[in-house]
Amino acid sequence: MKPEQKKQIGKWVCYALYLLLLFLLQVTPGVFPAIFGVKPVFLLPAVICAAMFEGEFRGSILAVVAGLLWDTSRLRPFGYSAILLLIFACLCGLLIVYFMRNNVLTALLYCFGGFLVYELIDWLIYFVPYSNGDAIQALYQVVLPRIVYSMLFVPLFYWLSSKLAKRLAVEPQ
Incomplete structure (x- = not known):
């Protein structure tokens, strides 16, 4: 195996371990x-930031892996997060x-979006139809605080x- 191939494999192993660690922390x-x-x-912010440096193709691969990991821990259809993260990573990379320009302000903008x-x-999809009138309360008490809290780590x-x-x-x- 060529040294170039070994370095490429090592790179993807590092990214896989990085995503696995973030998944476990999450x-x-x-x-x-x-x-x-x-x-x-x-x-989500890790994938978007990685796509900003790795480009749309490699970022999309990381997004699918991260999305499939995330889907294993949620009561959502398998592939739901993977598809959304794939779209975000590809779009941000492009x-x-x-x-x-690639800077932290752009990362904050992309991650917020x-x-x-x-x-x-x-x-x-998951709160409004099953909320019995508490959807707005869930938006203010769950969704918006999660966005703000997560944005601190971007x-x-x-x-x-x-x-x-x-x-x-x-x-x-």
């Missing part, structure tokens, strides 16, 4: 404190490549993604 009870009764979401779309779709994930991308860069010889 779903394990008691690891992160629940503020206002909600826990933060780590996979926007960085063709239109916008991703959280807003993901959480509102989730709220419309700069950290942006920094981690930049370090991972630079450290694991594979240059063709």
Whole structure:
């Protein structure tokens, strides 16, 4: 096996372990404190930030893996999160490549948009039809605090993604 191939395999193993660690932090009870009764979401901002550095194709692969991991812990159809994260990662990767600069402000914008779309779709599909009139209360007490709490970690994930991308860069010889 060529050294270039070994480095490429090592890169994907590092990303897989990174996503697995974030998944475990996100779903394990008691690891992160629940503020206002909600826990933060780590996979969505991690995938968006990784797509900003790795591009739309590699970012989409990471998004599908992260989405499938996330789907194993939720009472949602298998592939639900994977499809939404795939769309977000591909879109963010393409926007960085063709239109916008890669900086922390852009990451905050993309992650906020991703959280807003993901959480509102989730709220419309899974809270509104089964809420017995408490859908607006769920929006204010669950959805919006989860978005705000999760957004606090975006700069950290942006920094981690930049370090991972630079450290694991594979240059063709």
